[in-house]
Amino acid sequence: MMRFAMELLSLPFLLLLALSFFSRPTVTIARGGGHMDCTHGVFARHLFEESQPRISEAMTHEYxxxxxxxxAMKEFTQRCANISRIYSIGKSVKGIPLWVVExxxxxxxxxxxxxxKFIGNVHGDEPVGRELLISLANWLCDNYRKDPLATxxxxxxxxxxLPTMNPDGFALRRRGNANNVDLNRDFPDQFYPMNDIVSLRQPETRAIMNWIKERHFTASASLHGGALVANYPWDGSQDTRKQYVACPDxxxxRSMARxxxxxxxxxxxxxxxxxxxxxxxxWYPIYGGMQDWNYIHGGCFELTLExxxxxxxxxxxxxxxxEYNRMSMLNLVASLxxxxVHGRIFSSDKGRPLPASVVIQGIDIRVNASRTYGDYHRMLAPGERYEVTAxxxxxxxxxxxILLEDEAMNLDFILSPEDSSKHEEVRNECDCTCDGKDKLEVVEFLRGINLGIYLLLSVMFLIFCCLLRRKTMFKFLNRRQFNGYKRSIVV
Incomplete structure (x- = not known):
């Protein structure tokens, strides 16, 4: 027992304990601050709200x-039923559905x-995003097939x-949710493992996490208030100091934020x-933020927009x-x-789509292709050379x-099974779907020809099959081309 107590009092343990108690995010007005203190052995989340101005009824008028x-969301999906639908990803603490318009x-x-995906009203006292997202939806509906960007x-x-992630906080006119938790400090964090207690996740946070796992998002943005800036990862640092901490991408x-x-x-x-x-x-480190979690666990490139x-x-x-934000929001979505780099990944043996991973040399983040179509969409800064591996x-x-210039590139991959020998790969690639009767007719025809001609015809036959197979593959690869794609490459 004494030995166990001495181990607990060892220097590494004391350092970890000190870090847990004293390495707190900086308190600011713009993005908001929080601190973590130990209550009954569990790290709870509370907020400094003394500096928050009281929101009067006059301020909320016409919101x-x-x-x-x-x-408004349901009326929108009725008015624009041909290009929209509404669904819920979960409920808030008080049971309000978290409605999403697609x-x-x-x-x-x-x-x-x-x-x-756009997410607004992460903080209850920052409601501008929820209003702007409804404006965005209506603008797209009104200008579809009229404006090139909308189309x-x-x-x-x-x-x-998702116009509001925090409907309870909005109703209460405060930053946190109904449990007074800052939802943008509630996600698992790479630098702050004490924030990874799954049982403490708020229902709104869990809804976002499940949403990201279920759907294949390429990029996203959350809308905040209190400053005017486009913020990008990382949001925290290993030693909690205020410093530039670059993520792999x-x-x-920086290109997306610019x-x-x-x-x-x-x-x-x-x-x-x-x-x-x-x-x-x-700017100032935070821990448990949504944008870092999106990027690490969903391969989703998220900005935090003030x-x-x-x-x-x-x-x-x-x-x-x-009006000030309209073109920014539209251009950010259109940048996808x-x-x-965009494309699809197929198997060479049957031409089926593969949920393979796409990795860029020197960037330790994987982007996965979808299971249904094998499509992937990899955000990359233009004007650079990249080594791409599927x-x-x-x-x-x-x-x-590849050399990625200012326009998007379409890059498809055809992967061969590992367990096939080289001979089997050639045979499978050039395999023709002929029934037994056709094969017998071919054999009868070839019996009267000498060996040299037979070999020549065999080679021509294989080439013909390969070309036919290749034509079929390209037909399968064909899909609606995105505006802005410069060229298409198959590897």
Missing amino acids: MSNSELEK ISDKPGQEEAEPAF LIVNNVHLHV DKTF LYSRSHYNMSLSKEFEGGITNGAL ISDDKWPKANELPVIW VKTG SMPGFQSKTTH
Whole structure:
């Protein structure tokens, strides 16, 4: 027993204990701060709310209530039924459904297309996002087949819009949810393992985590208020210090953040943030944030967008804020088909789609293809050379080098099974579907020909089969081409 006590009091344990108690995120006004203290042996989440201004009834005037927001979403899907549907991903602490509107030319159907999600009102006292997302949905519906950008997005992207992640916090006019938990500090964190207690996840957090696991999102953004900047990973640091902490896809995230900032009316003119963008950990570290979890566990490239200096501006300012952010929101979604590397992965033996992984040399993040179509969508910064590898257990991996310019590239892979010999691969690749009668007729025909001609005809026959097989494969690979794709490559 004494030996056990001495081990507990060892230096590493004391250091870990000190880190758990004293390495707290910095308290700020813009993104909000939180601290973790130990209550009955469990790390609970509370907030410093003394500095939060009291939200008056006059401030909330003309903002949609939760019931009005739900009504607006359902009316939208009725008015725009040809390009939308509504569904719920779960419920809040108080049982309010977390409604999502999907916008696509084939809503509810799985396609070989990238998916983007917008999430608003993560913090209850930052309601601008929920209003802007309804405006975005209505704009897409009103301008579909009239405006090229609206048509591009609806036809080539599955856009999912969750106007409020925190309806309880909105109703209570406070940052946290009904349990007073900051939902943007509630996700498992790579730098703060004490935040990984699954049983403490809030229902809203669990709903987002399950949503990301069930659906194949390429990129996303959450809308916040209190500053004007596009924030990108990482949000925290190993030693909790305020410093630039680059994630593996730092170039790509900076490119996405710059796209949003430069499309905005005045975000890029910021005097506080160079170019209107910032690395999260450099601004100030947080732990348990949603964007880092999206990227690590879902391969989903998420930005945290601060879209209004005032957290709760007057409702008559919302049309102006919408106009300032409209092109930024549209261009960010459209970037899923205008940039990056996209393609499908197939098996060489039967031509079936493969849920293989796509890895970029030097970037330790995998993007997985879908099981249904084998399609993948990999966000990458333009103007760079990349080594791209597609791999899957049981198949031989394939690697190719590309130069990604300003437009998107279509890159398909055909993987061969590992357990097939070289001879078997050739035979399977050139196998023709002929019935027994046809084979007998071929044999009878060849009996009267000398060996040299027989061999020549055999070679020609194999070449013909290979070409026929290749034509069939390309026909299967053919799909609606995304606007902006520069060229198509099959590896």
